[in-house]
Amino acid sequence: MTESAVQSEPLHHRILATVKQMWGFERLRPLQEEAIRAGLDHRDSLIVLPTGGGKSLCYQVPPLLANRLDVVISPLIALMKDQVDGLRQCGYPAQALHSGMHGDEARNAERDIARGAVRLAFVTPERIVTERFLRLLQDLKVRAFAIDEAHCISHWGHDFRPEYRQLVVLKERFPTASLHAYTATATPRVQQDIVDQLRLTKPAVLIGTFDRPNLIYRVVPRVDVYDQTLQVIRRHQGQAAIVYCISRRDTEDLASWLTDNCIRAAHYHAGMEPDDRRRTQDAFAEEKLDVIVATVAFGMGIDRSDVRCVLHAGMPKSLEHYQQETGRAGRDGLEAECVLFYSAADDQKWRMLIKKSAEAAADPEQVSLAANELLRHMKRYCNSPICRHKLLSEYFGQPYDRTLCGACDVCLEEAEIAPESTVIARKILSCVARVDQRFGVTHVVDVLLGGNTDMIRRWQHDKLSTYGLLKELDRKNLTNLVYQLIDQNLLERTADEHPILRLNAASWEVLRGRQEVKLLQPRTKAVRKTRVEAESWEGVDAGLFESLRGLRRELAEKQHVPAFIIFGDATLRELARVRPSTLDVFARVHGVGQRKLADYGTCFVEHIAAYCTQQGLTTNQSPNTAARSAPEPQVPRPRPLTAARRAAFALFADGASIEKVMTTLGRARSTTTRYLVEYIQRERPPSVAPWVDSATYHVVQHAAQRLGTTPLRPIFDALDGQVPFDTIRLVTRHLETVSTGPLQTPSPAHARQ
Ligand code: ADP
Ligand code: ZN
Numbered sequence: 001m002t003e004s005a006v007q008s009e010p011l012h013h014r015i016l017a018t019v020k021q022m023w024g025f026e027r028l029r030p031l032q033e034e035a036i037r038a039g040l041d042h043r044d045s046l047i048v049l050p051t052g053g054g055k056s057l058c059y060q061v062p063p064l065l066a067n068r069l070d071v072v073i074s075p076l077i078a079l080m081k082d083q084v085d086g087l088r089q090c091g092y093p094a095q096a097l098h099s100g101m102h103g104d105e106a107r108n109a110e111r112d113i114a115r116g117a118v119r120l121a122f123v124t125p126e127r128i129v130t131e132r133f134l135r136l137l138q139d140l141k142v143r144a145f146a147i148d149e150a151h152c153i154s155h156w157g158h159d160f161r162p163e164y165r166q167l168v169v170l171k172e173r174f175p176t177a178s179l180h181a182y183t184a185t186a187t188p189r190v191q192q193d194i195v196d197q198l199r200l201t202k203p204a205v206l207i208g209t210f211d212r213p214n215l216i217y218r219v220v221p222r223v224d225v226y227d228q229t230l231q232v233i234r235r236h237q238g239q240a241a242i243v244y245c246i247s248r249r250d251t252e253d254l255a256s257w258l259t260d261n262c263i264r265a266a267h268y269h270a271g272m273e274p275d276d277r278r279r280t281q282d283a284f285a286e287e288k289l290d291v292i293v294a295t296v297a298f299g300m301g302i303d304r305s306d307v308r309c310v311l312h313a314g315m316p317k318s319l320e321h322y323q324q325e326t327g328r329a330g331r332d333g334l335e336a337e338c339v340l341f342y343s344a345a346d347d348q349k350w351r352m353l354i355k356k357s358a359e360a361a362a363d364p365e366q367v368s369l370a371a372n373e374l375l376r377h378m379k380r381y382c383n384s385p386i387c388r389h390k391l392l393s394e395y396f397g398q399p400y401d402r403t404l405c406g407a408c409d410v411c412l413e414e415a416e417i418a419p420e421s422t423v424i425a426r427k428i429l430s431c432v433a434r435v436d437q438r439f440g441v442t443h444v445v446d447v448l449l450g451g452n453t454d455m456i457r458r459w460q461h462d463k464l465s466t467y468g469l470l471k472e473l474d475r476k477n478l479t480n481l482v483y484q485l486i487d488q489n490l491l492e493r494t495a496d497e498h499p500i501l502r503l504n505a506a507s508w509e510v511l512r513g514r515q516e517v518k519l520l521q522p523r524t525k526a527v528r529k530t531r532v533e534a535e536s537w538e539g540v541d542a543g544l545f546e547s548l549r550g551l552r553r554e555l556a557e558k559q560h561v562p563a564f565i566i567f568g569d570a571t572l573r574e575l576a577r578v579r580p581s582t583l584d585v586f587a588r589v590h591g592v593g594q595r596k597l598a599d600y601g602t603c604f605v606e607h608i609a610a611y612c613t614q615q616g617l618t619t620n621q622s623p624n625t626a627a628r629s630a631p632e633p634q635v636p637r638p639r640p641l642t643a644a645r646r647a648a649f650a651l652f653a654d655g656a657s658i659e660k661v662m663t664t665l666g667r668a669r670s671t672t673t674r675y676l677v678e679y680i681q682r683e684r685p686p687s688v689a690p691w692v693d694s695a696t697y698h699v700v701q702h703a704a705q706r707l708g709t710t711p712l713r714p715i716f717d718a719l720d721g722q723v724p725f726d727t728i729r730l731v732t733r734h735l736e737t738v739s740t741g742p743l744q745t746p747s748p749a750h751a752r753q
Helices: 003-008 011-023 032-041 055-066 077-089 103-114 131-139 162-173 188-198 225-235 248-260 274-285 319-326 344-360 364-383 388-395 421-434 441-449 454-459 475-487 505-511 531-537 542-559 569-578 583-587 594-615 643-653 658-665 669-683 694-707 713-718 725-738
Strands: 045-048 070-073 094-097 120-123 144-147 178-183 204-207 215-221 240-244 265-268 291-294 307-312 336-342
Touching (some): 011 594, 045 188, 077 094, 094 103, 103 131, 178 188, 215 364, 225 240, 225 307, 421 505, 441 475, 542 594, 583 594, 669 725
Parallel strands (some): 070 144, 094 120, 144 178, 240 291, 265 291
16 A cells, blocks of 8 residues: 555544554544544543553654654653563563663664654653753654543542643643543642643643453451452463452451462562662563552553452452452453452551541541542442442442442342351340440450350359350451441440540440341352453463463563563463464464564464464464443354363364264264264364265265255255265265355355365
8 A cells, every 4th residue: 555545544544553553452442533633633632541551552652653752751760760670571662761771772763762762761750840851842842742641630539649830831832732641540739730830731631431341349347357368369370460458467467378379479569678679660560470469559660461369358448449459350352350458447547547547638627538538439449339330430420320340249139148147246246235334346256156265264254145246257257247247327436535435326236136137258159250351261272371371471581671561461362262373363363463463473373383283282372352342243152161071172183083082082083073073163173084085085075066065965866865974964065165155056166165
């Protein structure tokens, strides 16, 4: 196609073609095209897309299409480096300029920019406002700036950075340039602040959907955080996971417990030496670590897109935090699990902390009011039986109209109610009454368990009728149940330094048998696979997927880049599903752009071919269309191969007879013949000579040309019942594979030999 022909194509197609060529993506995500158009039209814009929504692509495409240099302002050097590395892997000319570069490096980068060899320059806010740099950009006539993490400009955001305030100079110095602000924070107040601070004029405001359908949310009563964490992490063996704890101490303890249990884990918090932190982050990015156990300090600089699990060992203090932290799961669009271990004890802990920090603030009342309000919503998320997707969406101001999300514990009905909940509640409450409402949780639990402590002896509480009344429960479980009663306002806990348990009006309703109680117990059932998980693994050979991850790791290590930069998990899964044996088929896989095809095509195709031969796997399958959002022309999807089928296919590929396969696998003739038919349909062998002699083949072929390949009965009859049905089936299915489908009418053209 000539240059001018490309230019005259509608913009939509040009954008798509570029995205396919550079990144190997088939289609755009919601609002990407609108955002790209704003960039091309030099219209100011504010783009709010959730984490993983694909913001970067929106500012990467316009300068490429318009052949110009755009500037991206980004707050973190680590984030910037990863982005530039990632872009270069795709063959995209990008440069970063930051204080971490030494003299030569920075000079070279500037020279590249000055000679017009760069489409995107990434700069920190401190750097861009230096006079020298502003002048360079003016000389280069830069006309578009993207401001990443734009919420950092607002006091109301959760991550205010004073240096962002200086960006106001952009509109003064570049009056004809457009500014494009990007953020994942949604509150209307922060949005308005961004528009005001940057002086955006009539901006296009694009706000994405906050729901992340690929995330599976679960809230589980916290009983034994160590065992429970281990259980969840084991569900994600060998995959990337982040565990968030409230305190630094907890991160260290939990990480070493996981390590003791053969999990590749490490802790991360702001109290560590910067070098140690960097090393831990790098190890995680290079896939040398699977699990990071961290405080909220971990996140901003981490760009690994294949995090399959985000676990909260304790409740965060706001849904904003929760959304942001869980947002780090499944950024590649594949399924990921977000589990929160909840105990009302967390609520108490946060309230204490809020009280303390409010005391130190200039406006204590206002501070604690706002913080407690955020906490209230967080707690509501934890203990209301409302679809988690719905609650989160609505909290961020968006309606959610699906009745069952299929991807949260509420909709999956996973919560288990403790049998005899009301009886247990009554026993707990009457124990509180028996100790005269003068003791805390620990003592009440001790009495109910029939313990032998100093306190019990001193107060003679072993004489009480409630002593040992719940001794069949274990301590952790019982403690959690007491907290659940507090949470449901069926029991009070005073807010002073030595909190004690008190009964309220609702407690008496329960004690008098006028109110039923529902208490949750930790799940005993194994967690079922959700629809989201089942779909994204459909047809994928898990062994090949793991093997490709290994190959990716090797390549990444050689080039000193994070593994996910080579290919994301979504692409590896698709490769393990399609199993391309040629570069042509490889090129069509999601996430393979031209540059990566050239760099890695041969290496991956050879690896896949070797694996498939060894395992007897079929190659060049149709891609998975169901797992992606937009409808595509439906290609019948092959069923995933069972082990038996795989074995049978391998034998057939060696030309083994039906009898041989029957005895080797111990399967009946009918089953074996069915496998052979499937083998022919999937593998399209050039000939079926090992199973049908050529004379019979020709007879059936002639009949099929006259009568069509379905149904089989007319062929059987035409051959006077001389050829068995099974043989007719083998020949006709083979004829279909050498043509394009069933032969409906006699047509010699299909009878290729
Ligand atoms: P954000 O900055 O909004 O959190 P990113 O820009 O990092 O998100 O994109 C998240 C992931 O989605 C990246 O792996 C990116 O390559 C991928 N991605 C972006 N746009 C598309 C698209 N149109 N199709 C497929 N994948 C995409
Ligand atoms: Zn739900």
